[in-house]
Amino acid sequence: LAAVAVPAxxxxxxxxxxxxxxxxxxxxxxxxxxxxxxxxxxxxxxSVSFYxxxxxxxxxxxxVGLSLxxxxxxxxxxxxxxxxxxxxxxxxxxxxxxxxxHDGAMPLVRPxxxxxxxxxxxxxAIVGLQAIMYPRG
Numbered sequence: 001l002a003a004v005a006v007p008a009x010x011x012x013x014x015x016x017x018x019x020x021x022x023x024x025x026x027x028x029x030x031x032x033x034x035x036x037x038x039x040x041x042x043x044x045x046x047s048v049s050f051y052x053x054x055x056x057x058x059x060x061x062x063x064v065g066l067s068l069x070x071x072x073x074x075x076x077x078x079x080x081x082x083x084x085x086x087x088x089x090x091x092x093x094x095x096x097x098x099x100x101x102h103d104g105a106m107p108l109v110r111p112x113x114x115x116x117x118x119x120x121x122x123x124x125a126i127v128g129l130q131a132i133m134y135p136r137g
């Protein structure tokens with residue numbers, strides 16, 4: 001089911017969610033559309049991968065066998081990735097500075113990048129909270 005649902009959702013959102021300003025990207029429309037489809041497909045594929053651990057921990061009410069270092073590093077890593085993506089996507093001053101340093105090219109952070117990093121941060125934080133709350137063995 002996931003093998004069909006993930007690409008289908010990626011294609012649907014790839015067509016449905018436009019970029020903020022497609023004219024900023026110097027590529028043909030078909031390439032931009034393909035990038036959006038692939039971007040949303042990767043969002044769903046990677047996002048699905050975060051749920052099994054959180055669900056397993058919740059069902060067992062235990063985090064026995066879970067690497068606490070891995071969990072903590074994931075939270076820190078996705079927090080940094082989220083700050084980067086949000087800054088590159090939403091803050092005009094950051095976008096302008098990027099363009100100045102890269103010969104006028106705008107950052108290629110897309111909506112799916114922002115959603116993925118924030119979604120991953122939330123799920124990793126949930127697993128981190130589970131690691132604090134549940135028995136570690």
